[in-house]
Amino acid sequence: MQLIDGKATAAAIKEQIAQEVAQIVAAGGKQPHLVAVLVGHDGGSETYVKNKVLACEKCGFKSTLIRFEEDVTEEELLQCVDKLNKDADVDGFIVQLPLPKHIDEQKITMAIDYRKDVDGFHPVNVGRMSLGMPSFISATPLGILTLLQHYQIETSGKKCVILGRSNIVGKPMAQLMMQKQYGDATVTVCHSHSKNLKEECREADIIIAAIGKPDFVTADMVKPGAVVIDVGTTRVPDATRKSGFRLNGDVKFDEVAEKCSFITPVPGGVGPMTICSLMKNTLAAGKKEIYD
Numbered sequence: 001m002q003l004i005d006g007k008a009t010a011a012a013i014k015e016q017i018a019q020e021v022a023q024i025v026a027a028g029g030k031q032p033h034l035v036a037v038l039v040g041h042d043g044g045s046e047t048y049v050k051n052k053v054l055a056c057e058k059c060g061f062k063s064t065l066i067r068f069e070e071d072v073t074e075e076e077l078l079q080c081v082d083k084l085n086k087d088a089d090v091d092g093f094i095v096q097l098p099l100p101k102h103i104d105e106q107k108i109t110m111a112i113d114y115r116k117d118v119d120g121f122h123p124v125n126v127g128r129m130s131l132g133m134p135s136f137i138s139a140t141p142l143g144i145l146t147l148l149q150h151y152q153i154e155t156s157g158k159k160c161v162i163l164g165r166s167n168i169v170g171k172p173m174a175q176l177m178m179q180k181q182y183g184d185a186t187v188t189v190c191h192s193h194s195k196n197l198k199e200e201c202r203e204a205d206i207i208i209a210a211i212g213k214p215d216f217v218t219a220d221m222v223k224p225g226a227v228v229i230d231v232g233t234t235r236v237p238d239a240t241r242k243s244g245f246r247l248n249g250d251v252k253f254d255e256v257a258e259k260c261s262f263i264t265p266v267p268g269g270v271g272p273m274t275i276c277s278l279m280k281n282t283l284a285a286g287k288k289e290i291y292d
């Protein structure tokens with residue numbers, strides 16, 4: 001079994017980005033500028049947004065964090081999005097999800113100018129991605145594709161089972177894995193109503209687990225030699241940790257690791273690649289690579 005080191009891969013990519021940014025700035029160009037909008041004080045979201053700001057520093061980007069309290073109105077948030085859309089200094093921005101229940105996530109996502117939508121969540125980007133056209137690609141799926149490439153894992157013609165059908169991971173991952181120019185795989189998507197999930201997994205050459213259920217994928221669900229990508233990051237209480245919790249993936253790591261050919265750990269697997277893919281998208285936005 002080979003461990004896929006997302007942390008090291010992400011660090012190398014951020015280093016490359018930093019070099020490119022240094023060249024842009026030396027030539028009189030502008031530093032890419034990413035803005036993150038964070039509502040409330042959810043522990044996980046705080047950590048992810050903090051990691052994004054740190055990654056911006058590593059890459060030589062300008063970053064801004066805009067915070068709102070949990071009771072912010074939809075109107076106020078829409079006004080903020082409108083301002084960011086119009087701000088020529090801002091190359092890309094994200095609104096961290098999930099949002100409080102009284103705010104319509106879809107409405108907020110739709111309000112973001114697709115040319116600044118570095119999360120790749122806007123329908124224009126989702127649609128263009130599905131058609132194989134240039135677009136901002138959702139950071140987690142993009143990070144996973146990058147890892148597969150980096151570790152020279154063959155995907156063409158392979159059977160890939162994706163667990164989870166969220167708009168930010170499962171669905172775009174399935175799209176990309178089936179497309180000729182990305183995964184070129186035969187894709188099956190399983191969700192909470194799937195009846196034959198275990199059997200599907202057992203036949204998979206590649207399993208991508210994104211359901212948020214700790215230790216869900218067990219060794220009996222994995223074909224010997226399969227590739228296992230663990231997207232899950234659930235905080236579970238752990239009294240032995242200073243923080244009082246640990247991050248748990250969707251895969252029962254120890255027993256699955258013995259059986260598969262490649263596996264991503266949690267933490268240190270997909271998470272850091274999500275962040276560095278967001279940096280890639282922000283650089284592309286700064287360079288106006290996808291949209292003028």
Ligand SMILES: NC(=O)C1=CN([C@@H]2O[C@H](COP(=O)(O)OP(=O)(O)OC[C@H]3O[C@@H](n4cnc5c(N)ncnc54)[C@H](OP(=O)(O)O)[C@@H]3O)[C@@H](O)[C@H]2O)C=CC1
Nearest residue numbers: 140164165166169191192210211212231232233270271274
């Ligand atoms: N490392 C990273 O960079 C990222 C990690 N994550 C993590 O990935 C996990 C998934 O998040 P996200 O993609 O937002 O998904 P959601 O939490 O929005 O949705 C979960 C998906 O899993 C499915 N599901 C839930 N329980 C089961 C089950 N028992 N059997 C089969 N399918 C099930 C649901 O099915 P249904 O549609 O039927 O309800 C749904 O499609 C979370 O742990 C999240 O923290 C998310 C984004 C990035």
Ligand SMILES: Nc1nc(=O)c2c([nH]1)NC[C@@H]1CN(c3ccc(C(=O)N[C@@H](CCC(=O)O)C(=O)O)cc3)C=[N+]21
Nearest residue numbers: 047048051094095096097098233267268269271272274
């Ligand atoms: N608009 C929006 N865009 C997102 O990209 C987005 C979002 N909302 N909402 C939530 C999910 C989740 N997500 C993660 C990002 C980084 C790590 C990450 O860095 N994980 C580290 C550990 C972090 C820790 O220590 O807690 C790791 O796995 O090694 C995890 C999860 C992005 N998401």
